[in-house]
Amino acid sequence: MTAGPDTEHEPTQDRWATALQEIASARWTVAVGAVVLAVLVGSVMIAFTDEGVQEASVYFFSRPSDTFAALGDAIGGAYSALFRGSVYNNRAETFAQAIRPLTETLNYATPLIAAGLGVAVAFRAGLFNIGGQGQMLLAAAAAGWVGFGVKGLPFPLHLLLALVAGIAAGAVWAGIAGLLKARTGAHEVIVTIMLNYVGFYLVFYMLSTPGLLRAPGSANPKTPPTAESAQLPHLVGERFTLHWGFVLALLAVVGVWWLLNRSSLGFQFRAVGQNPRAARVAGIDVPRATTIAMLFAGGLVGLAGASQVLGSVTNGFSSDIDAGIGFDAITVALLGGSGPWGVLAAGILFGAFKAGGSTMQVSEGVPDEIVLVVQSLIVLFIAAPPLVRAIFRLPHPGTRKRPGAGDRRRAAKKKEVTA
Amino acid sequence: MTAATVEAPKAPEAENRRIAPVSWKSAVTLGVVTALFAVLLLVAPHAGDARFALSTSGDFFIIPVIVVPAMGTAWGCLVLAALAAVGAGLFTARGLRTPAWVPGVAAFAILLGFLSWAAAGSPRDLSIVGLLSGAVLLSVPLVYGALGGVLSERAGIVNIAIEGQLLAGAFTAAIVGSLTDSPYAGALAAVLAGMLVSLVLGLFTITYHVNQVIVGVVLNVLVIGLTSFLYSQVLVPDAATLNTTTRFPRVGIPLLENIPVIGPVLFDQTIIVYLMFVAVGLVWFALFRTRWGLRVRAVGEHPLAADTVGIDVVRTRYNALLWAGAVAGLGGAFYTVVSLSQFNREMTAGAGFIALAAVIFGKWHPVRAALAGLLFGFASNLQSVLSVVGSPVPSQFMLMVPYVVTILAVAGLVGRSRPPAAEGIPYVKG
Amino acid sequence: GAAPEEEPGAGTTSAAASDFVPCMVSDEGGFDDKSFNQLGFEGATKAADELGTELTSVESASAADYKGNLESLVSEGCDTIVTVGFALSADTVESATANPEVEYVLIDDAADNDFDGQKDAENIKPLLYNTAEAAFLAGYLAAGYSEAGKVGTFGGQNFPTVSIFMDGFKQGVDHYNAEKGTAVEVIGWDGTDGSFTGGFQANETAKTTAKNIIDQGVDVILPVGGPIYQSAIAAIEDSGREIALIGVDADFYETDPTTQEIVLTSILKGMDVSVYEAVLAAGQDEFDAEAYVGTLENGGVDLAPLHNFEDKVDPTLVEEVAALKEAIIAGEVEVTSYLAE
Amino acid sequence: MRLELRGITKRFGALVANDHIDLVVEPGEIHCLLGENGAGKSTLMNVLYGLYTADEGEILLDDAVQSFSGPGDAMAAGIGMVHQHFMLVPVFTVAENVMLGHEQVKGGGVLDLDAARARVREISARFGFHVDPDAVVEDLPVGVQQRVEIIKALSRDADVLVFDEPTAVLTPQETDELMGIMRQLRDDGAAIVFITHKLREVREVADKISVVRLGKIVGEASPTATDAELASLMVGRAVSLTVHKDAPVVAETGLTVDNLVVTSETGAVLVDDVSFDVRGGEVLVVAGVQGNGQTELTEALIGLQPNVTGSILLDGKELAGRSVREVLDAGVGFVPEDRTHDGLVGEFTIAENLMLDRADGPPFVRKGALQLAERDRFAREKVAEFDVRTQGIEAAVGRLSGGNQQKVVLARELSRDLRLFVAAQPTRGVDVGSIEFIHKRIVATRDAGVPVVVVSTELDEAVALADRIMVMYRGRVVGIVPATTPRDVLGLMMAGILPQDAEGGAA
Numbered sequence A: 001m002t003a004g005p006d007t008e009h010e011p012t013q014d015r016w017a018t019a020l021q022e023i024a025s026a027r028w029t030v031a032v033g034a035v036v037l038a039v040l041v042g043s044v045m046i047a048f049t050d051e052g053v054q055e056a057s058v059y060f061f062s063r064p065s066d067t068f069a070a071l072g073d074a075i076g077g078a079y080s081a082l083f084r085g086s087v088y089n090n091r092a093e094t095f096a097q098a099i100r101p102l103t104e105t106l107n108y109a110t111p112l113i114a115a116g117l118g119v120a121v122a123f124r125a126g127l128f129n130i131g132g133q134g135q136m137l138l139a140a141a142a143a144g145w146v147g148f149g150v151k152g153l154p155f156p157l158h159l160l161l162a163l164v165a166g167i168a169a170g171a172v173w174a175g176i177a178g179l180l181k182a183r184t185g186a187h188e189v190i191v192t193i194m195l196n197y198v199g200f201y202l203v204f205y206m207l208s209t210p211g212l213l214r215a216p217g218s219a220n221p222k223t224p225p226t227a228e229s230a231q232l233p234h235l236v237g238e239r240f241t242l243h244w245g246f247v248l249a250l251l252a253v254v255g256v257w258w259l260l261n262r263s264s265l266g267f268q269f270r271a272v273g274q275n276p277r278a279a280r281v282a283g284i285d286v287p288r289a290t291t292i293a294m295l296f297a298g299g300l301v302g303l304a305g306a307s308q309v310l311g312s313v314t315n316g317f318s319s320d321i322d323a324g325i326g327f328d329a330i331t332v333a334l335l336g337g338s339g340p341w342g343v344l345a346a347g348i349l350f351g352a353f354k355a356g357g358s359t360m361q362v363s364e365g366v367p368d369e370i371v372l373v374v375q376s377l378i379v380l381f382i383a384a385p386p387l388v389r390a391i392f393r394l395p396h397p398g399t400r401k402r403p404g405a406g407d408r409r410r411a412a413k414k415k416e417v418t419a
Numbered sequence B: 001m002t003a004a005t006v007e008a009p010k011a012p013e014a015e016n017r018r019i020a021p022v023s024w025k026s027a028v029t030l031g032v033v034t035a036l037f038a039v040l041l042l043v044a045p046h047a048g049d050a051r052f053a054l055s056t057s058g059d060f061f062i063i064p065v066i067v068v069p070a071m072g073t074a075w076g077c078l079v080l081a082a083l084a085a086v087g088a089g090l091f092t093a094r095g096l097r098t099p100a101w102v103p104g105v106a107a108f109a110i111l112l113g114f115l116s117w118a119a120a121g122s123p124r125d126l127s128i129v130g131l132l133s134g135a136v137l138l139s140v141p142l143v144y145g146a147l148g149g150v151l152s153e154r155a156g157i158v159n160i161a162i163e164g165q166l167l168a169g170a171f172t173a174a175i176v177g178s179l180t181d182s183p184y185a186g187a188l189a190a191v192l193a194g195m196l197v198s199l200v201l202g203l204f205t206i207t208y209h210v211n212q213v214i215v216g217v218v219l220n221v222l223v224i225g226l227t228s229f230l231y232s233q234v235l236v237p238d239a240a241t242l243n244t245t246t247r248f249p250r251v252g253i254p255l256l257e258n259i260p261v262i263g264p265v266l267f268d269q270t271i272i273v274y275l276m277f278v279a280v281g282l283v284w285f286a287l288f289r290t291r292w293g294l295r296v297r298a299v300g301e302h303p304l305a306a307d308t309v310g311i312d313v314v315r316t317r318y319n320a321l322l323w324a325g326a327v328a329g330l331g332g333a334f335y336t337v338v339s340l341s342q343f344n345r346e347m348t349a350g351a352g353f354i355a356l357a358a359v360i361f362g363k364w365h366p367v368r369a370a371l372a373g374l375l376f377g378f379a380s381n382l383q384s385v386l387s388v389v390g391s392p393v394p395s396q397f398m399l400m401v402p403y404v405v406t407i408l409a410v411a412g413l414v415g416r417s418r419p420p421a422a423e424g425i426p427y428v429k430g
Numbered sequence C: 001g002a003a004p005e006e007e008p009g010a011g012t013t014s015a016a017a018s019d020f021v022p023c024m025v026s027d028e029g030g031f032d033d034k035s036f037n038q039l040g041f042e043g044a045t046k047a048a049d050e051l052g053t054e055l056t057s058v059e060s061a062s063a064a065d066y067k068g069n070l071e072s073l074v075s076e077g078c079d080t081i082v083t084v085g086f087a088l089s090a091d092t093v094e095s096a097t098a099n100p101e102v103e104y105v106l107i108d109d110a111a112d113n114d115f116d117g118q119k120d121a122e123n124i125k126p127l128l129y130n131t132a133e134a135a136f137l138a139g140y141l142a143a144g145y146s147e148a149g150k151v152g153t154f155g156g157q158n159f160p161t162v163s164i165f166m167d168g169f170k171q172g173v174d175h176y177n178a179e180k181g182t183a184v185e186v187i188g189w190d191g192t193d194g195s196f197t198g199g200f201q202a203n204e205t206a207k208t209t210a211k212n213i214i215d216q217g218v219d220v221i222l223p224v225g226g227p228i229y230q231s232a233i234a235a236i237e238d239s240g241r242e243i244a245l246i247g248v249d250a251d252f253y254e255t256d257p258t259t260q261e262i263v264l265t266s267i268l269k270g271m272d273v274s275v276y277e278a279v280l281a282a283g284q285d286e287f288d289a290e291a292y293v294g295t296l297e298n299g300g301v302d303l304a305p306l307h308n309f310e311d312k313v314d315p316t317l318v319e320e321v322a323a324l325k326e327a328i329i330a331g332e333v334e335v336t337s338y339l340a341e
Numbered sequence D: 001m002r003l004e005l006r007g008i009t010k011r012f013g014a015l016v017a018n019d020h021i022d023l024v025v026e027p028g029e030i031h032c033l034l035g036e037n038g039a040g041k042s043t044l045m046n047v048l049y050g051l052y053t054a055d056e057g058e059i060l061l062d063d064a065v066q067s068f069s070g071p072g073d074a075m076a077a078g079i080g081m082v083h084q085h086f087m088l089v090p091v092f093t094v095a096e097n098v099m100l101g102h103e104q105v106k107g108g109g110v111l112d113l114d115a116a117r118a119r120v121r122e123i124s125a126r127f128g129f130h131v132d133p134d135a136v137v138e139d140l141p142v143g144v145q146q147r148v149e150i151i152k153a154l155s156r157d158a159d160v161l162v163f164d165e166p167t168a169v170l171t172p173q174e175t176d177e178l179m180g181i182m183r184q185l186r187d188d189g190a191a192i193v194f195i196t197h198k199l200r201e202v203r204e205v206a207d208k209i210s211v212v213r214l215g216k217i218v219g220e221a222s223p224t225a226t227d228a229e230l231a232s233l234m235v236g237r238a239v240s241l242t243v244h245k246d247a248p249v250v251a252e253t254g255l256t257v258d259n260l261v262v263t264s265e266t267g268a269v270l271v272d273d274v275s276f277d278v279r280g281g282e283v284l285v286v287a288g289v290q291g292n293g294q295t296e297l298t299e300a301l302i303g304l305q306p307n308v309t310g311s312i313l314l315d316g317k318e319l320a321g322r323s324v325r326e327v328l329d330a331g332v333g334f335v336p337e338d339r340t341h342d343g344l345v346g347e348f349t350i351a352e353n354l355m356l357d358r359a360d361g362p363p364f365v366r367k368g369a370l371q372l373a374e375r376d377r378f379a380r381e382k383v384a385e386f387d388v389r390t391q392g393i394e395a396a397v398g399r400l401s402g403g404n405q406q407k408v409v410l411a412r413e414l415s416r417d418l419r420l421f422v423a424a425q426p427t428r429g430v431d432v433g434s435i436e437f438i439h440k441r442i443v444a445t446r447d448a449g450v451p452v453v454v455v456s457t458e459l460d461e462a463v464a465l466a467d468r469i470m471v472m473y474r475g476r477v478v479g480i481v482p483a484t485t486p487r488d489v490l491g492l493m494m495a496g497i498l499p500q501d502a503e504g505g506a507a
Ligand SMILES: Nc1ncnc2c1ncn2[C@@H]1O[C@H](COP(=O)(O)OP(=O)(O)OP(=O)(O)O)[C@@H](O)[C@H]1O
Pocket: A406, B430, D012, D015, D017, D035, D036, D037, D038, D039, D040, D041, D042, D043, D044, D084, D401, D402, D429
């Protein structure tokens, strides 16, 4: 009654078939399949916009080869531009220039990773943090204000102070939602959405008001540049924009991993997230955990905001400094399965899309909305392995009989029974 | 049967002693808001009169402009609000539930006081009709979106994709409305577009059991990407034929439209607005009075239980989700065949998220969610009207008003809200 | 259709092919913002066409993209890069300093981020527009045209490039009042703050803002901020009253024919022309980095013709406006703005 | 109608839950299915009811082969089922729950609620239930909810009725009533399948008994078989059905509860002026019909109830008004009534669940960091000690069977330094083998000198475990009596009749 009949009389005959089948049912094949599908859809859109294709398709029936050639050009060009812009520029003259895109990718990934972690931590504590935008804005405002407003502090101290200010501001902004949830039961989704707008107008007010964030002497709602002493140093040399913010993001990944998997606090977050009733019965202070989880989440998003104004956008910023990262972070966190390593990988993938999207626009004239579409399709398909398997006719994992969980359990029981 | 035929007690608690609940929340909230208002009046007093206009030209009779001394009125209102706060405190202290009219009176007093204060000294009339009718219009997509949210969430599908449904509706209505020159065709197309978004949401969440939040978030991005792409590639180059719609005309309801104040607000609107009021009632009726609604709610609360009585969970969920998409899509049509005659990139600008908030604020009840949408519309228009009248508050702070009001209302008065129990959980059959 | 002859080495079609690479990067508004990105793009495209080359362009989704987009353009080998708005100013300066061989054209900003009155890099040509002057004329015209004695304005966000229109407009109205002893009111701008929709979206928020202003009884309205004028038009239609619209940036009568019936005039801000000229000059190796300030005097800003309103406006008022224009050019009437300080 | 199952096989992945099961149930027969937790009884019934599709085998009704694609088909064929886990929508009223799936409608799909109410009343009257059709299900005591389940099944006039552990949450009286109903239905010609872990019920009502073990029918038993015979057939070994305990060695100190009042958020008084004391080395069983304040009493003891007045003294220290954390730290062990919702985090591993209520201090946490080695060592030790049947300590607790889940909770609570042990319904839904084990552990705790409070609706259990029994009715204490009090007296007390009157009445 245990394992199916096929285990016994399955001959060793076809190792290859077995291996292939295993490969085909592995998780990463689904990921590849998802990317292929999304890229196909993107290709249709690219073909649709490309002038060469449009011109050639007019006389498709008299010389179809032109259309196909144009199609190939357009699609190949676009995706190779995407690659050139995000990983390795094979057209560059020097090696440094050639790997520049990779550093760009990591640069774009930095705030996505940090903010993605913020969303993920909240998620694990059962909270849906849609307030990344507001938290980033407030963090940028605070870090920026310290970064250009405080004078006379030496380099690492000034930077540290600005970082702390940014992280604290993000934490406070998210903490409001956490506290209201803990104290009054106000749903964090509502409060964080509303705080996005409040934060936006608040920061805009500060940007418009001389003496707060607006650069002295300027009439524009924009801050002065960040002081040298408060800037995150370049990571791999002056020529590359990549800065130490990336290292901070990596540290945050490790830190969040430790928090969630190795710390008492993280254990409590997860318990509250999975089953708040049981957590309460076990003596965990649920309102406290909720508030602290939001503080952590906001602090991480705050790190994203601070790293932007102290590392990437050091020439002064205005009210769009959040750059949609607060919302992208949700996708990053979800795609990364709300785990720190997943968030890291998803953040880098999205960073690559951002970096490559610019090159795609510049060198091929491909509108960057295509990147949005391809990006979201990848997430959708990766999240739905059965669909991808169905489309590519990949085998389902577990169609082969493996000695499974239940078997061992049963076997144990059986032993016990016969004993 | 055994000898011990003791009659089992029926619902034992029914006859239990009761001790009053002690919740100070509403009293405290009222107190805090009143105190804040008092601080405002003390810190920034404002001399002059405030002028309120109640009538419009088409009314049966004209109510003259009401002119009140601003600070006097504001202080009077403050006293009233303070009394209400104290009253709420007394009720609570006596162990009685604070009746709903107490916070109602306080809210009204504070609103009126604030209006007087803000409009003080302005030579301009503050048009109450304008305030209310603008509020209705601003809330239309929110109400439709919220109804869509209620419908799908009641069936157990978290609908983060309201934004996408609104945007898809707006986009399709613009194209089809322009091509056919008929706003009706545009609205119909918007309904279909909303349903299409729902269908994708359903395919991934219901059929493939993908996390509903992921799909919702991603669908929004996808719709933004696709509509922006098509907008720049197709609509912009050929705006005259593809992106210039005829809008729905306003159709006044004879006689009713001439009633002062409410006439122009409620009875001189486009068909989409009338449909909105009908839709609120219909969704309520369908959810709570029909077989369809009973099954939808059952599937959202306890799909396994629904399955055991022979209800097809998957079909019911798809069905509700499609209706949700239809309603939200129609809300999207508002942008391009009622409000404006053309589509613009990302023109819903986050309305879907506000609608989502209204769903939760309204505790997943269609009428309450609609009221939440209206409240939001009102607060938005309040800031706009006051900035026109010439309020002393910096414009950025005025722009915050609707959002702050929502937070206060949710934290202070609504509190915990319980979603449908099975929301977000895919139904996988054994 | 018929296939063209196959030509060896097909690729560039234009005979007058040039190896000049003009480029442009937008701010977050994108090239279809119905405002400076769009007009600048049109100007640059026209220049590129004339030079027989193609414009390489990139849209920024947000501030975080500016640096990278400029970087991409430089590495694509751009000779001249057009950038837009104060938001891109600092990054333009940085890119210009790092790439002295590339020429930059910066629309609507002085490229002076240390506020010493000097632009911060030699190879940037700032294009500035003192639109307050033209708005002043529009305000005067509107005040004279208004029968209700009330005119209105509202903006997207309280940026200087937005409020300069509103402020010049109000100064013009005030000037009219001072001249004529009237008391025409401006609704929506009090000299420092006013009515803003909070963004540059043509949506219901913009429309209710317009409606609330219209409800005050104005008969002229000036919406400032990309596409939000469309919302104003819808609000005007819904009001059923006769309300005149004043356009901004380009002559609405020509760029958006649907407005022809209601557009009184437009406050012209010649971004297309000045960008066109700057890029053309660069393509012909005649780039000069001298800052350009559009004024009534040099025609960089102006008031558009009245078109359909020709017969609706009192000819003496038209004459007064013309005279006022001369007076401003001559410095007899002072118009203040952040650019004129 | 005659029901026949032929060669039913149901696999979950590699696990064979039902292995070629043959079963025949004649009309006018009550057929009992016995088997330990996880034996496959519910699975078999879910196959019959169309919730699961069998991998092999067929279902015959009156010798006609059926093919059910869902419960709808099964119901249409005349099968009704009372599910082990309630299949009620908590926020619906009784009438709505009963009508769900076969709603009567007026024109246009509008619900005819009056018809549904009438149907509920009619069935209630026929079987002597008292159920208000307009009551919202989640507000009802569990026993009444069970009746609603039964009304639901009966309202469709089924010929084959399945009762899957319907008595787990019923009081003795309610159980007796239910068995009366089953007999009535049998006499009307229905074929009935009855699943229970309580052997007394089996012997009382069964016409035929089949025993399931590890997915197979291992044999039939006659209704005259002894409890011990049935139990060993079920579990596959000899089971001791009585609790061995010595006379209590009572300590001076313990728990003293005075004038305890617990109010709900809406103001209902749930525990009404309750006073009692339990001393070290003594078991006090709180008996009573479910929903008479026992749950709230235990929750008040542990600090989970927000509105509490009165005093709870443990070894002289006041516990009322303290947080849960403080109460736990004072040495209180607590087994909640609803283990899946209140006792365990289903997605967590066994090891994580074993440290759940010690997540902020030694031995599992030092300087804010989890001590994984210590945690795993402890988990392995406890899994062995409490005989938790699992693949390993990394297995998710949600995957364990009910009995094993309960062992995890007990292991966690009993391995702290206890000064008081409170357990609510510790053996509900647990098979006889596990019950034996759990009872042994509770007695061992008492013998170690800890005061023990056990809430049970099970009279057998109360009598077996208790040194004294406290009966509650409508939030009040009816009386505290010795464990030797006759059962019918206890039964009457549970209906609110004072002990002295009850003794008269029962005599
Ligand atoms: N949905 C499921 N997925 C996987 N395995 C399952 C599922 N349901 C049941 N099983 C397996 O089938 C076995 C039989 O479970 P079932 O619920 O039928 O036991 P049972 O005899 O009803 O036990 P109890 O007396 O505790 O109710 C379980 O031990 C479990 O291993």
